[in-house]
Structures are given as C-alpha cells and as structure tokens.
Amino acid sequence: MSSTPNPVWSNRAIKWVDRRMPIFTLMYNELVVYPAPRNLNYWWNFGSLAGIALVILIFSGIFLAMYYVPHEDMAFASIERIMRDVNYGWLIRFIHMNTVSLFFLCVYIHIFRGMYYGSYKAPRELLWGIGVIIYLVMVGTAFLGYVLPWGQMSFWAATVITSLVTPIPWVGEDLAIWLWGGFGVNNATLQRFFSLHYLFPMVIFALVFLHLWALHTTKSNNPLGVEVKKKADTLPFHPYYTMKDAFGLGVALIALAFFVFFAPNYFNHAINYVQADPMVTPEHIVPEWYFLPFYAILRAVPDKLGGVVLMFLSIAIWLALPWLDTSKVRSGRFRPLFKWFFWLLVIDFCILTWLGAMPAEGAYVTMGQWATAYYFAHFILILPLLGWFEKTKPVPESISAAVTAGHDKEAAA
Amino acid sequence: MSQAANPAGNDGGTTRRDFLLYASAGLGAVGTALAVWPFLDSMNPAKDVMALAVIEVDLSPIAVGQAITVTWRGKPVFVRHRTQDEIDQARSVSMSALKDPQPDEERAPRPEWLVQIGICTHLGCIPKGQKPSDPKGDYNGWFCVCHGSHYDTSGRIRKGPAPTNMVVPQYAFLDDTTIQIGEE
Ligand code: HEM
C-alpha cells in the first residue's frame, strides 16, 4: 500500500518465509515505512493506546478465566478466591478492571478527536463506521464482564439492561426470556454471559484489523484536515510515530499503575462486593462511569420504549455523521463556529455523564431532558445547518506548506 | 446476471442458469436458517426450568397492614394484607386517572389481599414499599428507586417510566388463609 519499493530481506529465514507468505514485507510497509502525515499531534495517540488496552484486557482476562467459575453459587466466591488466594490474583483482576476504564477513556478521546478534526468525512466514512461498531461491541463486552463477579450491582445491571428489550412490541417479553434462559436473570444467564464475554473481545480484535485496513487504505487524517499530497507532507511511521506512541503509552501505563496499586476500586461500586440477591434491589443502581451519558438519555424519557430507542439512537447517530455534517472543510481548526459547538457538545456529554449518576428525580430529570435534547440537536440541526451558514477560514494548500512556512504550533508538538 | 461470456446465455433476460442459481441460493439460505434454529432455541429456558413451579402461601401470620415477599419462579411475589384505608384509596380512583386502567376489584378479588409479582414493569427492579420503613411513593403504595416509578395501593402505575401495573400472577384461594400461586 505504500509507494516505496518492497524491501529485500538478507536474513535467509525471513527471506524463506516472506517468499511464501509476505508477512515481513507487509509489516515493513505498514509499520515501518508507512507514510504518516508529519503533523500528527498527541490526540492521534489514543487509537494505538486503545489497541494496547485491548491486548492487556485479553491477556489478563485469559488468566482470570483460569480460576473464575461461572456459576451462580460459585462465581462470587471464585472472585474472592482470586483476590485472596490465587498468586497475584488481586493484581491480575485489578489490572483487568482498571484497564477497562483506560480503554473507554482512550476510545472516547479517540472518537471526539475524530469529531473535531472531521476524520469521518469522505473518504473515511467506512473507517469511522467500523469504529462505531467496535465501540458498540465494546459496550456489550464490558456489560457482560461486569455481570461475571455476580455482586449486587452485577445482578441488577444485568436485570435492568436485559429488560431494555421488553418494550419491543410483540416479541419483547419472549426476547427477554430468551436472553435470560429463564424467567429472570439466573444461572443460565451468567453462564452464557461468560461464554460471550470470552468471545466478544476476539470479535473486537478482528474488527480492529478491518479498521486498520480501512485506515491504511485512506491514510490518517491530520490536524489540518488537508490530504497528504507529496512526500514532504509525511514521515515514516517508524521511528517517528512508534516513539511518539511509546511515550504516550508510558504516560498511560503510569496512570494505570496508579489506579491498580493505589485506588484499585476507584471506578467500582462498593455494593458489588455484596453477593447478588435476586430479592433485593440496591438503593441506587448506577452503571459504570463509561455508560453514564447513555444511561442519562435513557432516563430522560418518561416513556419506556422511547427511552430505549433514544439511547440506541444516541450512538447510532454517529454512523450518520459523515452525511449530517455538510461542511466541506474537514478540520475544526478552520471552522470558527463549529469549534464552539464542538466544545458545547463535549460539555453536554460531560453533563450527561454527571446526570447519569444522579438519582432520577426532580431537577435532575429536567436537566437530563435538556441535555438530551441538545445532544440530538447538535447532530440533526446544528451540524447540517453550520455547513451552510458558517464562513470557514482559508485552508492551507498542503501540510508541508503550513508546517514549514507558517510555523504552525503543530511543528513544535 | 447473464454475462456475454456465458456460452449458454441469451443476450439479456433471464436464463435457465439464473433460475438454477437463484433456486440453489434460496434453498441454501432456507437450509442455513433451519440449521441455526436449534442453536437459537437452545438459549430459551430449559425443560426443567419450564416445569412450572407451584407454591402455597400461608396467609395466617400476616396481620392487617403487613406484607410479605415470597419467591416464585425465582421472582419476588408481594402479598399484602391491606388496611381499609388502602382499599378505599385503591377503589376510589377514577379509571381516567390511570395510565394502565384496571379496576382494583379485578386485581384483588378479595379486597384485603393483594398478590402481585414484585417487579417494576419498567426495567425489572424490585420496588420499595414492603417494609414499614420503605418509601412508598406519591401514591402510598410502592416506589421503584431505579428510575422513579410510583405505584398505588393496588400496585397500579401512577407516575414514572413504567408502562403497566405490576403483574397479578395466577393464584387461587385453597381456603381462607392459604393461596396457591401458579397453575396446577
Ligand atoms: C474488550 C475486552 C474486555 C473488556 C472491555 C472486559 C471487561 C470486563 C469487566 C468490566 C469486568 C468486570 C470487572 C469487575 O467488576 O470485577 C470483567 C470481568 C472479567 N473478564 Fe473481562 N473484559 C474484556 C476481555 C476479557 C477476556 C478476553 C477474557 C478472557 C476470558 C475476560 C475474562 C473476564 C473474567 C473471567 C472476568 C471476571 C473476573 C472479574 O470480575 O474480575 N475478559 N471484564
């Protein structure tokens, strides 16, 4: 896919393999000489970081699965055993738990990065769409995993979330029974959730390869949003971006280690260390932080089916983004009005996150409704209209022109 | 479908080859769908789960104003010995004020006993209101803390996101102080 000639391998073993299956050539072209825009900033770190988080999750998960017992009578105790008796079990579990937060944080930054710099615009619609699907499967995986420790929050999260299908006309009730394998969340539910929690990360892994395939076909967008036009616009991926990614990884791992060692349950809920009781609902059912904005949208609607539909639409609408944003200019940097609305959306998203954790009563409900309305207005009103009314700033003629002549801030970054 | 390179093709229009192709693809699709069904159905409740549980509940220890929760098919069933006040409240409501109109007489044929599945019809939490110290919501019945659904003294939804009243299971009085929940 790169314009450089294929490498000539001197090592005979590599040569032998490469002649029969050019995997070394592929890696050389896609990871070493791969031409990346020379002006990528640190917001471009979060894709590879998310990928590493995925690998950490799969790795730690496989070891957890060696001791975890998916049974309603034993699951909770088996987690306690991992925590107390299994050598370094506590470490492996805390790594798994906290890396989920790191994973979601990276992916949210990655998604909003794409929104700011218009990375979803032609020709990257498919790349963007595959990303949204990866996010959806992640949501499913994290939900399934959260049920496994079989604490109170696990059980009731499972109940509330699986019940989301019940308002579907005609088939809702039967669908819920099918999901549960019983008349409510029960042992059969736990066992299938474990089976699927093992499967979904592999599906994500495969989807990541499709994502990268699309990426290496269209190439990366960049902070200026102008396409690469000549060689001077690019740098070879290695060592420039391997190093930049490695530095970001170091920072992320320090943050991860801080939580793993000093605040391992910061993102967890104490009530999940109480074993599941199908007869008692906890006072406050609060999802994990990464689901809060969507939970707030669910609760903003006083109608059962309406709430569920709106919640799914709030993510599905990202798929339509390439067509909702009518502006010809890609990067937010040259869109003076869009810039403001982008940050308003970020603030709105944070408010929704906060509201998702609040009890569903009084002023919180009203605020949730406004925040939800604004969220959708951004996508179906503001973005389409901005493209017509906004007077954009002049876009540089090429990356290298902007970087060398303009001494753009990017050059320093 | 018919390519110029296809020796048996006529120029445009449907050929016998096209027909064979569609027929075999269609049959393959139907066959695959049929083969998938056993896997999907395997996720439905197994036979032992389906074997209907029937339970008997002794009502004699439940004093007026008290409530107990029993388990049936893994679900909580609320049995409430209602006070005259609660009965009056439930029966004086006009049907037009209800989101899911249903007369109390239908829900509690013996007015002092209300038997219902204690699961919020919104997303399945167990509403508060069984214990004297519990919040009972704006209608003096049950309150679901999950997303704020209020139920009245008949277990009917009055306010909040739940769409329907709490479900009254199939039950029968065996004698004055014993009920049997579930079908025989
Ligand atoms: C996309 C990748 C993954 C995500 C987002 C994820 C998410 C989660 C979450 C949120 C939990 C609950 C943590 C807790 O509260 O204790 C969990 C637990 C668990 N996961 Fe994963 N996981 C992933 C990959 C895997 C893989 C590949 C396995 C391998 C089988 C696995 C095995 C387990 C096990 C056994 C548990 C229960 C132990 C525990 O609760 O710590 N996970 N996962």
Ligand code: FES
């Ligand atoms: S589950 Fe009761 S209000 Fe949502």
